[in-house]
Amino acid sequence: MKFIDEYRNADDSKRIVDKIKNILRHNWYIMEICGGQTHTILKYRLEEILPEKITLLHGPGCPVCVTSVEFIDKAIQLSFHKDVILTSYGDMLRVPGTKYSLLYSKSIGANVKTIYSPIDALKLAKDYPDKKIIFFAIGFETTAPATASSIIQARKMGLKNFFVLCAHVLVPPAIEILLKSQLTKIDGIIAAGHVCTVMGFKEYIPIAKKYKVPIVVTGFEPNDLLLGIFMTVKQLEEGRYDVENQYKRAVREEGNMSAKKIMFDVFEVVDRKWRGIGFINNSGLKIKKEFEDMDAEKVFSLNTQIDEIDTECIAGLILQGIKKPVDCLNFARKCTPENPLGAPMVSSEGSCNAYYKFGSVKINN
Numbered sequence: 001m002k003f004i005d006e007y008r009n010a011d012d013s014k015r016i017v018d019k020i021k022n023i024l025r026h027n028w029y030i031m032e033i034c035g036g037q038t039h040t041i042l043k044y045r046l047e048e049i050l051p052e053k054i055t056l057l058h059g060p061g062c063p064v065c066v067t068s069v070e071f072i073d074k075a076i077q078l079s080f081h082k083d084v085i086l087t088s089y090g091d092m093l094r095v096p097g098t099k100y101s102l103l104y105s106k107s108i109g110a111n112v113k114t115i116y117s118p119i120d121a122l123k124l125a126k127d128y129p130d131k132k133i134i135f136f137a138i139g140f141e142t143t144a145p146a147t148a149s150s151i152i153q154a155r156k157m158g159l160k161n162f163f164v165l166c167a168h169v170l171v172p173p174a175i176e177i178l179l180k181s182q183l184t185k186i187d188g189i190i191a192a193g194h195v196c197t198v199m200g201f202k203e204y205i206p207i208a209k210k211y212k213v214p215i216v217v218t219g220f221e222p223n224d225l226l227l228g229i230f231m232t233v234k235q236l237e238e239g240r241y242d243v244e245n246q247y248k249r250a251v252r253e254e255g256n257m258s259a260k261k262i263m264f265d266v267f268e269v270v271d272r273k274w275r276g277i278g279f280i281n282n283s284g285l286k287i288k289k290e291f292e293d294m295d296a297e298k299v300f301s302l303n304t305q306i307d308e309i310d311t312e313c314i315a316g317l318i319l320q321g322i323k324k325p326v327d328c329l330n331f332a333r334k335c336t337p338e339n340p341l342g343a344p345m346v347s348s349e350g351s352c353n354a355y356y357k358f359g360s361v362k363i364n365n
């Protein structure tokens with residue numbers, strides 16, 4: 001298959017791994033931020049062909065996993081409002097809030113629907129004018145432009161029954177928090193290609209310099225990741241801390257200017273709480289005043305004071321790369337994709353889910 005097979009070619013993989021072995025002198029900890037990349041690493045067993053001196057850490061780039069309990073509880077509250085249809089992506093429905101999930105609220109009478117894009121929610125708003133359609137919007141810079149576009153579209157269409165519960169978050173502030181932390185050990189970073197397709201990579205340049213950590217923008221196929229790891233190791237061995245772009249076929253330094261424009265026409269940057277990590281300054285997107293007639297948090301009454309829950313899930317440590325899923329006592333025992341205790345096992349981009357699905361690794365406990 002053109003444009004895929006060439007990035008999965010086993011001979012090329014071996015050549016890249018040999019190049020890594022030839023330059024490798026020291027032990028390095030390299031974090032891939034994106035959950036999609038974690039899945040590729042596990043699916044193609046890349047850790048098994050890499051030299052032992054390289055340890056891969058899995059970062060917080062799973063949109064479902066980082067959405068705070070508060071937002072899930074707000075979505076659940078909204079789903080019980082009169083005449084509301086609460087819409088979101090499938091994985092989001094299964095993640096537990098303080099007491100239960102959106103899927104459970106659906107089972108006890110709330111009107112909750114799975115959608116595949118905000119366009120589906122807009123269509124529902126058009127088709128059901130007597131209902132209030134709320135789109136629970138989650139995710140990073142990759143999905144935020146589509147949410148922004150749906151808000152502008154709803155305004156153009158004159159829809160009065162379309163609302164957004166906006167839980168979008170931004171990646172660079174989260175990377176900074178991890179690099180500042182005493183608990184994490186990160187020598188180099190593999191940055192998510194799709195986030196940079198939208199945002200470009202200028203924002204990463206001061207971060208790489210400040211924390212003396214090379215950052216390599218990387219794609220999602222196995223040989224993309226091996227090449228991204230090679231480029232990171234090369235910088236580390238040479239004592240360089242630059243931002244480099246492995247994913248040139250999709251990413252430009254300035255990103256996608258029209259996607260960024262639409263995003264910042266509709267949203268403004270705010271502080272945001274991340275599940276398992278806590279508040280991160282300037283890491284969230286909020287709907288601007290100009291569009292607040294579509295902001296579900298403004299339009300509907302909500303109880304916003306919700307305590308963090310006590311759980312056996314160590315998702316916070318997993319999302320920060322401090323522990324791996326196999327270090328969790330519940331992994332593959334009490335916690336499975338059928339009976340998940342936490343978001344990283346629910347989500348198709350979660351690292352616990354990746355380890356469970358492609359588990360060539362032994363359980364540590």
Ligand code: SF4
Pocket residue numbers: 312313314315318325328329330331332335336340341342343344345346352
């Ligand atoms: S295995 Fe389950 S309980 Fe353990 S960290 Fe992952 S999601 Fe949480």
